[in-house]
Amino acid sequence: MKITCKRQQLNEAVLNVQRAVSTKSSVPALEGILLKTGENEITLCGYDLELGMTTKIEAQVEEPGSIVLSARLFGDIVRRLPAETVYLATDEKKITSIKSGPADFSIVGIPAEEYPELPAITGETSIRIANNILKSMIRQTIFAVAESDAKPIHTGTLFELSKNKIRLISVDGYRLALREETAACGEETSFVVPGKTLGEVLKLLSDDDTELEIQIGRRHILFQIGNYCVISRLLEGEFLDYKAAIPNTSSTEIIVSTRSFIDSVERVSLLITDRLKSPVRCVFEDGEIKVSCSTSIGHANDQLSAKIDGAGVEMGFNNRYLLDALRNTEGDEVKIQLNGALSPMKILPREGDAFLFLVLPVRLKSEAQI
Known part of the structure; x- marks a missing residue:
């Protein structure tokens, strides 16, 4: 195999395809990237027996062929090559020469025959x-x-x-x-x-x-x-x-600024660490959401205004789960529906039903709120 291609295109292709390569496998070929020539192009393939990725880039093909090269080593080499073009050549002993400007590498490849075939999709x-x-x-x-x-x-x-x-x-x-x-x-x-x-x-x-x-x-x-x-x-x-997990009814409905709620939860979460875990306590009532948290290093309280219809409710949440849901809403305001302290929080867009997030509450200790 003898080819010449653009370094930038090759680098981008290797970086992406590399993510589908097995990091540790009993089949050495699976730790490599398969390179295979076509007509004025080269195909790169990574595969770990569960996920496979292929792409094609333009190349001048002087001599057709195929080879499997160590993904880690090949990726490191390509990323650091100095010139705009790359010349690749593989001999009959599977030694692959990689040249770019004054840089010249020779690395040992694996025969392409040892690379497993990607599954064929019967496009049903x-x-x-x-x-x-x-x-x-x-x-x-x-x-x-x-x-x-x-x-x-x-x-x-x-x-x-x-x-x-x-x-x-x-x-x-x-x-x-x-x-x-x-x-x-x-x-x-x-x-x-x-x-x-x-x-x-x-x-x-x-x-x-x-x-x-x-x-x-x-x-x-x-x-x-x-x-x-x-x-x-x-x-x-x-x-x-x-469908059975999604509550059909709600006793409280809240419209709140997504950013304000995120900021408030992030503030009180400063007291929570991997070692010091504690739920974020939320009280929804009287046009306000009161947010608080207590751990062995201290207490934090915050509040924000919201439009609240229905019964007041006090709930506890894992701060990460609550923040993940709020950060992925993609809207300035969200609608929150609650059905008591132990039913999941339902987060919806203010208008429509494009998404629906449920966050299970954490049972709070019965002591008075801080």
């Missing part, structure tokens, strides 16, 4: 959606994906497709995030995409309204985002019946 269902819409949907739900493997299915986000709607749902036992948009999806189907995959897809999505294609197979999903193709296995199992 295919949908198109704008980059910026999918980006917003993932961003507003990924924070509630479970981090522990207690229920592996909840380490992913549930996608529900109907004829004219796409809905994403994440749950982790303490909170729920739901986001829906109008989209022409065709047939009704549902599947669960790993949170890790969505994290990588999120980094590749742009802020414009160009469309990307999603192909859904029986066990795998493929995202075609510009020059990048992300393929992932789907999670199997029984996802939580989230």
Whole structure:
């Protein structure tokens, strides 16, 4: 294999593809990036048997071929090359020469035959959606994906497709995030995409309204985002019946400035550390939200004005879970619905129902409020 390409394009491709490479594997090839020539282009591929990513960049191909190079070493080399162009050549012993300006490296490669094939998608269902819409949907739900493997299915986000709607749902036992948009999806189907995959897809999505294609197979999903193709296995199992977890009624409704509420919770949270955990106490009544916190190093009190309809209520929350939900609302004001001290807090947009977040309360100790 002999090729010449632009260093900047190669560096960007390696940086992205590298994220799908296995950091530690019993198959040495999986710790590398597969480079394969095409017609005036080179394909780069990273794969860890669960998530795969491929992309193509322009290249002058003098001699076709393929090689697997250590992702860590190749990435470090490309990032530090001095000139605008890069020359790559691989000999029959799989020694790969990388030249750029005065810099010249020789590294040992692995035969491409040892690299596992990416799974093929039998495109049973295919949908198109704008980059910026999918980006917003993932961003507003990924924070509630479970981090522990207690229920592996909840380490992913549930996608529900109907004829004219796409809905994403994440749950982790303490909170729920739901986001829906109008989209022409065709047939009704549902599947669960790993949170890790969505994290990588999120980094590749742009802020414009160009469309990307999603192909859904029986066990795998493929995202075609510009020059990048992300393929992932789907999670199997029984996802939580989230509709049953959403309260249908509320006794208190609050309209509040999102920024003001975030600032207030952040202020009283200064007393909370990994070692000193304590719930944030919120009292909703008389047009005010009183926020307080008490730990062994001190007490903090704050308050902000809000429009409150219904019965007054006092609740406790994990500060991180409450802040995660508020920070992902993407609106100046939010509507909060409560149904007593032990029912989940429901956070909605002031108008419409594009998203819905649930945050479970923490049972407060019965002593008087500080």
